[in-house]
Amino acid sequence: MIFKQYRFEPLAQASYLLGCARAKEGVIVDPSDDLGAESYVLDAADLGLSIVGVFETHVHADYVSCARELSEMTGTPLYLHEAAKGLVKYDFTSISDGQVFDIGKVRIQALHTPGHTPEHTCYLVSDRARSDDPWFVLTGDALFVGDVGRPDLLVGDQALDVMDEATRARTQYESITRKLFSLPDYVEVFPGHYGGSTCGGVNMSGKVSSTIAFEKHFNLALRQPDAASFAQFVKDTAKPFPDNYARIKSYNLGLIAKDEIKGARA
Amino acid sequence: MTPQEVQAATREGAVVVDMRPPKPFATEHIPGAVNFQFNRADLADRADLALPRDAAYIVHAEPDPIAKVAIQILGDAGFTVKGYLEGGLKGWKAAGLATAALPLLTVDDIRQRPDDFLIVDTREGFEYRYGHIPGSTLLEWTEPWSAMAAVTDDKPLALVCGDQVRSAYVASVLLRLGKKAQLVFGGMADWTERGYPVEKTAKSVQR
Numbered sequence: 453m454i455f456k457q458y459r460f461e462p463l464a465q466a467s468y469l470l471g472c473a474r475a476k477e478g479v480i481v482d483p484s485d486d487l488g489a490e491s492y493v494l495d496a497a498d499l500g501l502s503i504v505g506v507f508e509t510h511v512h513a514d515y516v517s518c519a520r521e522l523s524e525m526t527g528t529p530l531y532l533h534e535a536a537k538g539l540v541k542y543d544f545t546s547i548s549d550g551q552v553f554d555i556g557k558v559r560i561q562a563l564h565t566p567g568h569t570p571e572h573t574c575y576l577v578s579d580r581a582r583s584d585d586p587w588f589v590l591t592g593d594a595l596f597v598g599d600v601g602r603p604d605l606l607v608g609d610q611a612l613d614v615m616d617e618a619t620r621a622r623t624q625y626e627s628i629t630r631k632l633f634s635l636p637d638y639v640e641v642f643p644g645h646y647g648g649s650t651c652g653g654v655n656m657s658g659k660v661s662s663t664i665a666f667e668k669h670f671n672l673a674l675r676q677p678d679a680a681s682f683a684q685f686v687k688d689t690a691k692p693f694p695d696n697y698a699r700i701k702s703y704n705l706g707l708i709a710k711d712e713i714k715g716a717r718a
Numbered sequence: 719m720t721p722q723e724v725q726a727a728t729r730e731g732a733v734v735v736d737m738r739p740p741k742p743f744a745t746e747h748i749p750g751a752v753n754f755q756f757n758r759a760d761l762a763d764r765a766d767l768a769l770p771r772d773a774a775y776i777v778h779a780e781p782d783p784i785a786k787v788a789i790q791i792l793g794d795a796g797f798t799v800k801g802y803l804e805g806g807l808k809g810w811k812a813a814g815l816a817t818a819a820l821p822l823l824t825v826d827d828i829r830q831r832p833d834d835f836l837i838v839d840t841r842e843g844f845e846y847r848y849g850h851i852p853g854s855t856l857l858e859w860t861e862p863w864s865a866m867a868a869v870t871d872d873k874p875l876a877l878v879c880g881d882q883v884r885s886a887y888v889a890s891v892l893l894r895l896g897k898k899a900q901l902v903f904g905g906m907a908d909w910t911e912r913g914y915p916v917e918k919t920a921k922s923v924q925r
Contacts, residue, residue: 474881474907476739490783497756497784500883502739525781527808 453558453579454499455588457642457660458492460484463515464649466660467492468590468642470577471501472556479505479555481575481590482644485516485710489525492518504555507531509592509644510572511540513605513701514651514694516713520706533564535571539612541706547573557581565631567624568593568601568651570614574632576639588640589664595628596643598657600673602690603683605651607698612705621683628674637665653689719801721813724748724776727800733894734803735769737779737788740886744820744901748778748803748810753820753890755883756784762795767860768887769797777802820889821900825908828876835876835900838869840888849916851878851909859884867895874898881905 456469463484469492471478478501480492496503503526506519511532520542523530529545531553537546549564563574575590593601603620606613615623640663645651647658655672667674673689676682694700702708719727728734734748737756747753754769756779769775775797779785785802792799803810811817828835828851837854839846846856857869859879866888869875875892879885882903892899910916 474904476741493781493783494758494787497737497779498758500739500755500757502742525783527781 453581454478454501455577456495458484458487458495459646459660460486460515462486464645464647464656465515466642466644466646469496469499469501470555470558470560471496471499472558472581474581475556476500477502477504477555479503479507479553479560480522481507482509482512482592483518483522485518485521487518489518489522492522493525503528505529505531505553507560507575509574509590509594510569511536511701511704512593513697513704514645514649516700516710517704533562533571533573535564535566535614539571539614539705549573559584561586563589563631565592565594565627566615567603567620567627568605569620572601572627576635586635586639588642588661589632589635590642590644591632592644593651594624595632595641595667595671596645596649596652596656597641597659597662597667598671599652599655599689600624600628600671600686601644601651602653603686604690605694605697605701607701618683621686622679624686625674625679625682633664633668633674635664637663637668639664641667650691650694652691653686654691655689719776719803721803721805721810721815723801724803724810725815727774727776732774732776732800734776734778735792736890737777737784740882740901741903742780743886743890744822744903746807746817746819747890748807749816749818750894751778751818751890752894753886755886756788758787758791761788761791765792765795765797770863771797774798774800776800778806780806782806818893820886820893823876823900823902825902825904825912825914828878828902829909829912829914834873836871836873837876837878837902838888840877840879840885841906845880847919849906849910849918851906852915852917854878857888859888863891863895866891866897869897871897871899874900876900876902878902878909879905881907 468481534546553560734751736751743753877885877889889899
């Protein structure tokens with residue numbers, strides 16, 4: 453299989469290309485507008501791949517997504533979890549928990565992991581040319597290396613936020629401990645952010661991948677004994693809010709135009 | 719260029735160079751187009767090895783940003799490029815213009831019916847010598863188009879390479895030249911994965 457992690461260093465944000473070298477098809481996960489839709493298209497072409505889909509783990513609040521442009525440019529579906537229905541103001545192809553996508557020999561399974569946001573979804577990947585068993589998981593803003601995605605990036609509109617901070621914290625804890633931590637220990641973790649990102653707390657590692665077992669053993673937030681102490685720990689170790697997050701989130705929801713993002717800070 | 723401009727230019731001899739991957743090309747392409755896959759790293763070098771210098775080219779790549787980069791690369795490499803097909807195949811079909819297809823074969827097809835085809839291996843000579851499909855003949859992808867025009871096609875030609883990038887290029891040139899060409903999708907990778915026999919004409923050095 454073909455697997456690439458793209459890093460936009462100023463925001464410590466990671467996006468991904470995964471595809472099948474034999475079927476010559478690939479998908480992009482969490483594309484960044486700072487890198488730009490064209491850069492993904494050219495890179496996939498360099499690898500001889502046709503882009504057949506664009507996946508979002510969730511509607512992002514700290515960086516501008518180019519998923520809509522990329523989907524339009526390539527004429528392929530934009531996939532987002534069904535919980536985003538009614539929240540985003542543009543068309544997308546709705547996916548549900550457990551849904552499977554086969555890209556040649558590469559299998560992608562959606563794991564709904566609400567918490568950071570209600571629609572948040574991780575993508576579990578196997579390369580069936582080697583094994584049907586999962587190899588790695590794209591954890592978006594659920595599980596980071598050394599930390600977790602913060603539960604407090606709210607727009608301030610109940611209809612869009614759906615879950616309050618306390619509910620998000622508890623749900624995040626359950627999504628990670630029940631769902632992600634039930635994956636085999638050897639499964640690799642590839643997060644949506646690393647190091648300097650303000651989407652997680654002060655314990656985020658600069659390392660850009662990990663394993664389920666390592667995070668089970670050494671992720672301080674997840675070493676907490678229960679959901680309540682997890683929520684308190686995440687609050688105590690939070691970083692300042694990401695720049696301009698409410699307006700970036702509004703753009704990614706399709707509520708405002710791109711040229712309205714800049715300027716006012718949240 | 720609009721679809722009409724592209725069509726007019728091809729009637730004056732311009733060659734459409736289709737830079738999409740082989741599968742979409744095989745499914746549907748502009749009649750007469752040559753399949754030459756895009757890649758920023760070595761497009762100029764591969765074009766220099768294979769594409770005739772005396773032709774004028776029109777790029778077809780999708781989406782458009784790839785076409786713009788391809789024009790730059792081919793132009794810098796000294797090729798005459800008239801432009802690119804704006805809006806790709808969608809625009810071409812919307813203009814009511816015809817398309818062509820390249821028939822696909824699997825390695826099982828040629829394994830089961832070897833006598834129905836002339837199997838043509840388009841890899842480099844050294845690759846061919848280290849293991850090829852029994853009965854296949856070598857026609858390196860870098861051969862001039864005049865050599866490809868001389869290939870006899872009493873039987874349909876089944877084009878093979880490592881996977882299907884070089885073979886799709888040769889198949890598309892043969893189609894353009896009016897030959898009966900078909901593409902073996904998956905190539906030697908699928909053939910060897912199935913454990914089908916290979917014939918070796920090269921011997922490794924005795925130590």
